[in-house]
Amino acid sequence: MKALFSIIITFALASLILVGSSGTFVSFEASREVKATVVPHDKEYLGFDCENGYAAVVEVSPYSETDFDALTARNYLNEMKDVWISLDPDYSDLPGNVDMFIETEDGAERMIASGNEYTFTGHVNVSEVTPGEYIIPITMHARWNGGDAVVETCPIKLIITGGPTIEKILFYGNTTGIPLKMYQEWIFQILVTNPTGEDLILTITDTIPAEFNVSLSETSASSGTYRFWAANDGSQCGGYCGGGHGGHDAQPATKMEWNVTIPAGGSAHINVTVFTRVNPGGQQEFTSCGDYNLNEGATIVQYGITSNALVVTVDCCDDHEGCCQEQYGCGCNHDNGSNHESDTGECEE
Numbered sequence: 212m213k214a215l216f217s218i219i220i221t222f223a224l225a226s227l228i229l230v231g232s233s234g235t236f237v238s239f240e241a242s243r244e245v246k247a248t249v250v251p252h253d254k255e256y257l258g259f260d261c262e263n264g265y266a267a268v269v270e271v272s273p274y275s276e277t278d279f280d281a282l283t284a285r286n287y288l289n290e291m292k293d294v295w296i297s298l299d300p301d302y303s304d305l306p307g308n309v310d311m312f313i314e315t316e317d318g319a320e321r322m323i324a325s326g327n328e329y330t331f332t333g334h335v336n337v338s339e340v341t342p343g344e345y346i347i348p349i350t351m352h353a354r355w356n357g358g359d360a361v362v363e364t365c366p367i368k369l370i371i372t373g374g375p376t377i378e379k380i381l382f383y384g385n386t387t388g389i390p391l392k393m394y395q396e397w398i399f400q401i402l403v404t405n406p407t408g409e410d411l412i413l414t415i416t417d418t419i420p421a422e423f424n425v426s427l428s429e430t431s432a433s434s435g436t437y438r439f440w441a442a443n444d445g446s447q448c449g450g451y452c453g454g455g456h457g458g459h460d461a462q463p464a465t466k467m468e469w470n471v472t473i474p475a476g477g478s479a480h481i482n483v484t485v486f487t488r489v490n491p492g493g494q495q496e497f498t499s500c501g502d503y504n505l506n507e508g509a510t511i512v513q514y515g516i517t518s519n520a521l522v523v524t525v526d527c528c529d530d531h532e533g534c535c536q537e538q539y540g541c542g543c544n545h546d547n548g549s550n551h552e553s554d555t556g557e558c559e560e
Contacts, residue, residue: 257284257286259362264365266281266367267280267333269368270372271371271372272371272372272373272374272407273338273339273342273373273374273514273516275514276334276337277334278333280330281300281349282313282330282364283329283330283331284323285327286324286325286326286328287325289325291324292357294355295321295353295354296321296352297318297321297352298331298350298351298364299352300316301350302347304347306340308337308339309340311333311347313331339516341371342373343370343371344368344369345368345370347369348366349363349367350362372408375403377403377415378519379401379509379520379521380402381398382399382400384397385523389497389525389526391500391525394487394495395487398429398483399482399506400482400483401415401483402479405473405474407476408476410472410473410475411475412471412513413471413473414469414470414511415467415468415469415481415511416466416467417466417509418467419464419467419505421463422496423485423487423488425467425485426484427439429484431481432471437481440465440466441464441465442463442465467483467509469481485505499525502525504521505522505523506520506521508520
């Protein structure tokens, strides 16, 4: 249903100068356009459409853009008077990552012949923005032979919906207290959720650093297709992907690509198993202490949204680094079942 607001904008008879900035509401009806009188009687006026109080309602999700019809204006002036109209939107309520343009906001007028109408268009581009509703007031500037007017039209409502989300969840494996040069394994999940009202066709990418192999036999997705490949090679991996076991077939980081359709209101996931590799020197990773990313944050390519990264910490030798580096299994204050540090700081069997 379209709402009718009848707005009488009173002018001085000699000069047709607008009295007041927004006019006076004189009636309300349903299923009609707004009428703004611009002469001392209601037989001649400018019209514009409003529906439920808005010139337009525009819906867009983060990291997307759309064109829209901003306002339809009509010329009901007598004596075949042409009218030149431009729109002046107020974007002060919009967040910084929203870019909107409405036709003629740059001052370039559009001519509407008597009895005709014109629809002004707009375009909005949204990046990372908190979902919500935003109001854009619109002022219409009109001039014709013998007069001019400033009319406050109905505003535009911009609705920014929630876009897809992505997160990374660790299901299995140590994150702290990890000893040097001991085999470790982790299972993590990449979960993508679609809260929108339409299916989304998405590509998710990720990178697993060179300290790890990916066990393809223990990797699976709830839907879609995926592939892993060495960062220096575009070919698909075999049973595992990563640094290799043999000491001379070392590869760099592992790339992942997952193509999936997420149904409206639904979600999908991929579970990935990774483990520490044997490096080209024949030593089991990790060979140095510190923090390591199991992977980079997974990214939804179409939206530029990146998940959290998973970080694990390898212990350093507090006082006797040389002992721990030289004795495999001595282990930086960890008892690994064979060697350990004594109270005196010596490695002993």
